[in-house]
Each structure stands twice: as C-alpha cells, then as structure tokens.
Amino acid sequence: MKIGSIEIENNIALGPMAGVTDLPFRLLCKEQGCGLLYTEMVSAKAILYKNKNTNILLEVNESEHPVAVQLFGSDPDIMAEIGTQVAEGPCDFIDVNMGCPVPKIVNNHEGSYLMTQPKLVEEILTRMVKQIKKPVTIKIRKGFQKNDVQAVEIARIAEYCGVAAITVHGRTREQYYSGKADWDIIRAVKKAVNIPVIGNGDVFSAQDAKQMKEYTGCDGIMIGRAARGNPWIFSQVNAYLKDGTIIKKPSAEEIKKMILKHAQMLIAYKGEYTGVREMRKHIAWYTQGLPHSAELRRRCNEIVSWESLECLIQEKL
Numbered sequence: 525m526k527i528g529s530i531e532i533e534n535n536i537a538l539g540p541m542a543g544v545t546d547l548p549f550r551l552l553c554k555e556q557g558c559g560l561l562y563t564e565m566v567s568a569k570a571i572l573y574k575n576k577n578t579n580i581l582l583e584v585n586e587s588e589h590p591v592a593v594q595l596f597g598s599d600p601d602i603m604a605e606i607g608t609q610v611a612e613g614p615c616d617f618i619d620v621n622m623g624c625p626v627p628k629i630v631n632n633h634e635g636s637y638l639m640t641q642p643k644l645v646e647e648i649l650t651r652m653v654k655q656i657k658k659p660v661t662i663k664i665r666k667g668f669q670k671n672d673v674q675a676v677e678i679a680r681i682a683e684y685c686g687v688a689a690i691t692v693h694g695r696t697r698e699q700y701y702s703g704k705a706d707w708d709i710i711r712a713v714k715k716a717v718n719i720p721v722i723g724n725g726d727v728f729s730a731q732d733a734k735q736m737k738e739y740t741g742c743d744g745i746m747i748g749r750a751a752r753g754n755p756w757i758f759s760q761v762n763a764y765l766k767d768g769t770i771i772k773k774p775s776a777e778e779i780k781k782m783i784l785k786h787a788q789m790l791i792a793y794k795g796e797y798t799g800v801r802e803m804r805k806h807i808a809w810y811t812q813g814l815p816h817s818a819e820l821r822r823r824c825n826e827i828v829s830w831e832s833l834e835c836l837i838q839e840k841l
Contacts (some may be wrong), residue, residue: 525559525720525743528659530590530616533742534559536733536761537691537722540594540619540663547583549806552782553751554588558758560744561591563721568597568606580794584614592661596621597635598644604651607660608719617659617688620652622678622798625665625697636665636697639674641679649685659688663724666709669698677718683717690717691746694725695769701749711740722746730757730764730771737765747815749776754808755782776814779841787833800833807837816840 525532534542538545538553540562550561556715565711566581584591593615597603607618610678622645624635631637638645667673679690692713694705705725714721723742727733728750736745756774763769774782791799807824811817820840827833 525693525718527560527590527617527661529764530659530726532559532590534562534762535722535737535744536758536765537744537746538562538758539691539724539746540565540621541748541752542693543802543805544791545751546580546790547585547588548786548793549755550588550591551585551789552755552786553758556755556758557762558755559590559651563591563593563615565596565624566593567595568599568602571595571606571610582610582613588773590616592617592619594619594621596624596629596662597622598638598641598648598824600644600647600651603648604655607652607656611656611658611774615658617661618652618656619691620648620660620662623663623665623693623697625700631698636668637763639665639697640672642674642677645678646681646685648685649682653686660686661689661691662687663691663693665693665695665697666706667696669696672696673709676712679713679717679721683719687719689720689722689743691722691724691744692726692742693746694723707736707740710736710742714741714743715762720744724748730760733761734765753812776841779810779814780837783807783837783841784834786810787830791830797831800829803827803833807833814841 525535537560538558542564545564564581568580569651591608622638652653664678666675692710694709710723720743723736724745724746727747733745762769763771787803804824808821811820
C-alpha cells in the first residue's frame with residue numbers, strides 16, 4: 525500500500541487513541557509488525573497557542589516510520605498553518621480527525637461534527653493539501669447519526685481535494701463504539717474513490733482482519749481497541765494474511781515480560797510518577813481474562829512506584 529509517495533511495509537495500521545497510542549506503545553506495536561502508526565490526536569489550536577501539553581504528543585521516534593500526526597480542528601486557516609508547521613517535523617504525513625465522537629470535541633464543531641459540514645471539509649482539505657508538502661489523509665466515520673450517512677460524500681470531496689488516503693470507521697457518531705461496525709460503508713467508500721481506503725471497526729483477531737479485507741476490498745486495516753494490552757495482534761494478523769499461519773495467543777510469561785517492558789519504557793519516557801499511574805490501565809488490558817486478573821486489577825490501582833509495580837506483576841503473573 526502506498527500513501528502518496530510513501531510505501532507502507534504492510535497494510536496493518538494502529539488506530540489513533542487518546543491516552544493510549546503514545547510513543548512507548550507505538551514502538552511496542554511497531555516491534556510486533558505494525559505497518560503504519562498514528563499519534564494520539566492533537567488540537568491544532570493548542571499547538572497554535574503553544575500549549576506545552578502538545579509537545580509530547582508530537583514527538584516521533586526514528587524507529588516509527590511511517591508515522592502520521594493526527595490533528596483535529598475546524599478552522600481552515602489554522603489547520604493549514606499548523607499542518608504545515610507539523611509537517612516540517614519528522615512525521616511522514618498529516619491525518620485529519622473527522623471521527624472523534626466525544627461531546628467536548630463535537631460541541632466545539634470538531635471531530636465527527638465535520639461529517640455534517642461538507643463545504644467546510646472541502647475548504648479545510650483544499651487549504652491543507654495546497655500548503656502541506658507531505659501527504660494529507662483523513663479518518664472519518666460512517667456518518668453523524670443513524671439516518672445521516674455522509675461517508676461516501678466526504679470521501680469523494682477528500683479525493684477531489686487531493687487527500688492521499690481515507691480511513692473509514694464503520695460506525696456513526698451516534699453509536700460511539702457500541703453496536704456493530706458497518707463494513708458495507710467501507711466497501712461503498714472503496715468503490716467510490718480511487719485512493720487507498722483503510723477499514724476500521726470490529727477487527728479483534730487475524731480472522732476478522734482477513735474477513736474485512738475480503739468483504740470490503742479495503743487497501744489497509746486499522747486496529748484500535750483490540751490492540752490495547754495486545755500489541756501481538758499485529759504479528760498475528762500479518763502472519764495470517766500472508767499464508768494463513770495462526771500464531772498462538774501469548775502465554776502468561778510473555779504477557780508478564782511485555783507489561784514490565786512497557787512499564788520501563790513508559791517510566792523512562794514520562795517519569796516514574798506519571799508512567800506508573802498510566803500503566804494501571806494498560807495492566808488491566810494486558811491481564812483481561814487471565815486467572816485472578818480481577819484481584820490484580822484491583823491491586824494495580826494502588827501501585828505508585830516501579831518497585832511496587834514489578835512486585836505485583838511478579839507475584840500475580
């Protein structure tokens with residue numbers, strides 16, 4: 525799969541997730557064979573006003589390529605200006621978030637709200653593509669509400685504006701992450717445009733990935749929630765798509781090693797105080813379904829240091 529002039533090693537992408545896809549987690553997914561990485565979404569306005577919290581969100585490691593910085597916003601001038609600024613950095617392309625369903629974002633006329641504003645979308649993308657020297661891509665949803673499906677219209681506008689690729693999440697904003705993802709809309713978008721289409725929604729296994737690709741004809745597959753606590757899913761999907769090889773789920777020992785490695789990376793990156801506290805949610809995801817995991821998750825909310833984290837994991841896994 526190629527996005528603009530950028531060759532993607534394989535067609536499996538890690539979906540951008542706020543509070544999840546930070547640099548350490550992206551690197552773990554890359555090690556497991558993820559072909560395309562996205563940062564957490566970053567506010568274009570926050571960058572414009574030099575909010576210090578955006579700095580860490582924009583950091584990219586040389587081991588990550590290809591990687592996209594995902595921006596959100598609704599002002600065409602700001603999106604073009606900040607997109608140009610960010611593209612001068614080490615990222616490979618700029619992705620525009622048009623799918624976030626969170627009320628705070630939508631009420632500010634950003635994220636999935638843009639699905640309801642085709643003229644504004646055209647203005648934003650026209651300016652961004654014209655000014656930014658790297659490929660511009662977008663991530664959209666099926667539509668805003670159940671009976672208000674705009675994905676095909678927005679995709680055609682994006683292609684007309686010169687966007688290099690489109691990711692389609694098969695749910696409406698109204699659904700958030702509930703219900704079933706509609707793969708038919710991904711297939712419809714693929715038929716409507718001639719640029720790469722990445723499918724997103726309800727890919728929880730290697731078999732799901734193959735089914736999505738075969739059913740929709742999509743060029744790439746984006747994995748989001750299924751990667752939380754499970755970076756191995758990328759190696760599993762790659763092997764299965766390549767020749768049908770089924771890689772077993774990781775053992776408890778492998779999970780233990782990954783948790784400790786992830787924690788060390790996170791602490792090195794964000795410091796012990798923040799890193800340990802952020803690892804609590806990751807530990808819950810890594811250990812879901814394991815014996816005695818409920819007790820472990822309860823106790824992990826009490827960890828405050830690397831020492832207490834390591835002791836808990838060694839004791840319970």
